[in-house]
Amino acid sequence: MAKDKIRRPRAETPKGFRDYFGAEVTARAAMLRRIADVYHAYGFDALETSGVETVEALGKFLPDVDRPNEGVFAWQEDVEGSKPGDWLALRYDLTAPLARVYAQHRNDLPTPYRRYAMGPVWRNEKPGPGRFRQFYQCDADTVGAPSVAADAEICAMLADTLEAVGIARGDYIVRVNNRKVLNGVMEVAGVLDPFDPEKFAAERGIVLRAIDKLDRLGTDGVRMLLGEGRKDESGDFTKGAGLGPEQAKVVMGFMEARRDTAEATLARLRELVGPSAMGSEGVDELETIAGLLDSQGMGPDRVVIDPSVVRGLGYYTGPVFEAELTFEILDEKGRARQFGSVAGGGRYDDLVKRFTGQAVPATGVSIGVDRLLAALAAKGRGEAEAQGPVVVTVMDRDRMADYQAMASELRAAGIRAEVYLGNPKNFGNQMKYADRRGSPVAVIEGADEKDRGVVQIKDLILGAQIAKDATLEEWKDRPSQIEVPRHELVERVRAMLESQSS
Numbered sequence: 001m002a003k004d005k006i007r008r009p010r011a012e013t014p015k016g017f018r019d020y021f022g023a024e025v026t027a028r029a030a031m032l033r034r035i036a037d038v039y040h041a042y043g044f045d046a047l048e049t050s051g052v053e054t055v056e057a058l059g060k061f062l063p064d065v066d067r068p069n070e071g072v073f074a075w076q077e078d079v080e081g082s083k084p085g086d087w088l089a090l091r092y093d094l095t096a097p098l099a100r101v102y103a104q105h106r107n108d109l110p111t112p113y114r115r116y117a118m119g120p121v122w123r124n125e126k127p128g129p130g131r132f133r134q135f136y137q138c139d140a141d142t143v144g145a146p147s148v149a150a151d152a153e154i155c156a157m158l159a160d161t162l163e164a165v166g167i168a169r170g171d172y173i174v175r176v177n178n179r180k181v182l183n184g185v186m187e188v189a190g191v192l193d194p195f196d197p198e199k200f201a202a203e204r205g206i207v208l209r210a211i212d213k214l215d216r217l218g219t220d221g222v223r224m225l226l227g228e229g230r231k232d233e234s235g236d237f238t239k240g241a242g243l244g245p246e247q248a249k250v251v252m253g254f255m256e257a258r259r260d261t262a263e264a265t266l267a268r269l270r271e272l273v274g275p276s277a278m279g280s281e282g283v284d285e286l287e288t289i290a291g292l293l294d295s296q297g298m299g300p301d302r303v304v305i306d307p308s309v310v311r312g313l314g315y316y317t318g319p320v321f322e323a324e325l326t327f328e329i330l331d332e333k334g335r336a337r338q339f340g341s342v343a344g345g346g347r348y349d350d351l352v353k354r355f356t357g358q359a360v361p362a363t364g365v366s367i368g369v370d371r372l373l374a375a376l377a378a379k380g381r382g383e384a385e386a387q388g389p390v391v392v393t394v395m396d397r398d399r400m401a402d403y404q405a406m407a408s409e410l411r412a413a414g415i416r417a418e419v420y421l422g423n424p425k426n427f428g429n430q431m432k433y434a435d436r437r438g439s440p441v442a443v444i445e446g447a448d449e450k451d452r453g454v455v456q457i458k459d460l461i462l463g464a465q466i467a468k469d470a471t472l473e474e475w476k477d478r479p480s481q482i483e484v485p486r487h488e489l490v491e492r493v494r495a496m497l498e499s500q501s502s
Contacts, residue, residue, distance in 0.1 A: 016127030017134055027373060031165050032118050032138065035367065038161045039116040039140050042153065047115040049097035051122075055087035057100045057355075073124050073133075090122035094139040095351070095364065102143050102362075103355030112144035118369075130374070139345075141364025143352065148285045151176075151319040151347055151363045152292035158323055158343060158365050159302045166376050167325065172342075175306035176321045178286050179346070182208075182254065182310060184279015185272055189243065189250040194278065206241035211255055211310045215340075219252065226251055257307045262290040265305045285319060311346055320346030321365065329378045339375050343367040388438035389416040390493060394424035395446040402450070406443055406489060413490045415497070434460060441496055443489065453486050457493060461500050 013019055020028070036046070055074050072092050077085030091097055094117045102113060118138045127133055140157065142150040155174050162172050186192035191200045191207065210217075210225035217225070224230035226248040229240035243251065250272065257268040266287050273279025286305055293303050311320040323343035345365030352360035390410055392403045403419045410417035420430050434442050444456035463480035484492045 014133075016125075016132055018132060024373075028136065028369060031369060031373060031376075032136075034164045035138050035161055036116065036118070038157060038164050042114075042140075042157050044114045044116045044140050047098070047101065047117045048119070049091070049094075049101060049117065051091055051120070052088050053091050053097055053100065055089045058089055058092050058096045071124055073122050092123060093121050094119065094137050094366065095141065095348070098139070098141055098143070098364075099351040099362075100355065102360070103352050106356070112142050112150070114140075114142050116140040132370075136369035138367040138369050139364055141362060143362040144360060145363070146349075146361040148288050148319060148347075149292055150361075151285075151321070152289045152296075154345065154363055154365050155289070155303050155321050156293060156296050156298050158321070158367075159298060161367070162323060162342075165372060167372075167379075169301060171327045171379070172302075172323060172325050174303040174321055174323050175309045176286065176289060176303060176319060177305070177307050177309040178282035178319050179310070179316050180278050180282025180318055181269055181273060181286065181307065182211075182282075184274075184276035184282060185250060185254040187276045187279065188272065188274050189247040191241070191243065191247065203241045203243070206239070207243070207251060208310050210241065211251070211308065214255060214308055219256075222255070223248060223252060255308050258305070262294075262300070262305045265307070266290070269307060282318070289319060311344055315348045315351060316346040317349045318347035319363070320344075323367075325375050327379065339378065341368075342371045342375060387416075387440055388434070389418045390441045390443060390497075391430070391434040391437065391439045392417060392419045392443045393427065393430045393434075393445075394420050395427070395444065396450075397424055399450070402445070406445070406455075409490055410493060413494065415490070415493060440500055441493055443493070445486075449483075454483050455486050455489055457482055457484060457489075457496060459496050459500070 040046075055072070058072060072089040074087055074089035076087050079085075098115065098117065102109065116139060119136065120134050121137050122134050124133065125131075140154065142154070155176055159172075159174050162174075163169060183192055186200075186204055186207065187194060191203045193199045207226060210222045213225070214222050217230075221230055225238060225240045226243045227240045227245075228242065229238055231237045254269075254272050257265060257272060259265045259268060266283055269283050269286070270280070273283060290305055309320055309322050311322065321344065322341050324341050325339040327339060328337060329339050343365055345363070347361070347363040349359060349361045351362060352358075390407075392406045392410075394400065394403055400419070407417040407419045420433060422429065422433060424430065431442065440459070440461050442458040442460055444458060445454075449455055458481040460480075482492070
């Protein structure tokens with residue numbers, strides 16, 4: 001009788017997810033430390049929330065669909081029981097948990113409450129090149145501050161953060177706009193009724209998405225989407241907002257309102273919003289933000305007023321901002337293109353109200369950590385490849401205590417070190433292991449060295465260079481392995497590491 005075939009699980013990551021190894025994890029941790037240092041310097045406190053929230057708490061952030069778990073990874077508690085429980089989901093972003101936390105603990109928190117949070121978020125969306133279902137975000141928000149001084153502070157902090165992680169001035173720009181200004185323009189264009197906010201909601205959604213595609217489609221493509229619609233190169237047709245020529249002219253004027261100075265841009269926006277009270281309020285807020293940023297030395301080389309910034313999420317109620325990297329990279333087809341946005345945010349005064357019924361002003365920004373790491377790598381400014389540990393080799397398996405003592409002494413001196421724990425029979429395999437670990441130094445002590453009270457210290461970096469480039473004479477003049485007294489182990493290893501880094 002044939003044995004049943006054992007079905008083994010496939011050793012592969014789920015679609016849309018990936019694994020991160022040593023150097024990648026180290027680089028991310030280093031970036032998060034730098035970002036946290038800036039946030040902390042601005043007076044923000046750390047907050048760590050659960051990775052799981054109720055779908056009800058996340059509901060504002062989900063796509064406009066019927067199923068409660070669309071867009072997130074969700075499940076229902078006790079679904080097989082007589083009384084099924086709550087729908088739960090992995091967090092979609094870090095802002096929804098903040099709104100819930102503030103509503104839940106508001107009596108114990110200071111007002112305004114300034115917090116930053118870092119961690120993974122999950123989105124149940126179709127993955128693509130560079131688009132994963134799990135990724136890191138790094139947020140900073142101020143809850144309970146109605147003044148746009150809080151928005152200006154976020155913009156300044158964002159600029160400082162980009163420079164702190166290695167983005168040079170001139171390689172980025174923080175662009176600022178105000179949804180109130182855009183709403184005022186829509187009011188003038190006849191697609192927003194201040195007395196009936198739900199009227200023309202579908203048309204406004206199409207207008208917002210069209211404006212957000214300006215960089216990709218150009219003015220002609222956006223103009224088509226404002227009108228009857230647009231057919232792309234593949235023949236697919238996207239329905240437009242159905243605006244008439246004069247209505248579209250007003251919206252296009254808004255998109256093209258940026259001038260050489262903030263003053264000129266604001267003057268043009270005042271013309272466009274005309275009699276709209278909401279639009280005028282938005283321009284006033286932008287004027288205040290521009291003045292506050294200027295007082296901090298945040299000139300147009302770092303932060304600009306730019307009406308083309310709309311941000312896609314519908315919950316923004318005032319200022320919105322976006323950090324864009326302005327340098328070019330090559331895409332997968334070798335074409336030059338700008339790297340694009342790495343952070344964005346804005347004011348969202350209605351989110352906490354969902355929980356409490358009371359309006360609570362809030363503003364914040366979210367940095368896409370993985371995109372920022374990719375940007376630094378593209379500019380050659382990423383973290384240097386992490387150096388491996390010093391490897392203490394094993395020449396006599398009966399003397400493991402001696403080798404562990406060496407590693408312990410090195411660690412106590414702040415030097416990363418480990419003892420080789422594989423099969424020590426073949427010394428060549430130990431050297432191959434050290435090479436795969438990226439080890440800078442190997443320590444060797446056989447029976448002879450032990451009797452004489454010495455150890456051999458091998459410079460693996462120099463040894464690799466000599467083996468690759470050096471002549472025989474150079475090899476003799478630059479020995480990569482030295483013998484030192486056992487009591488000088490730590491001192492001589494540290495000196496060798498310092499010479500490698502110089």
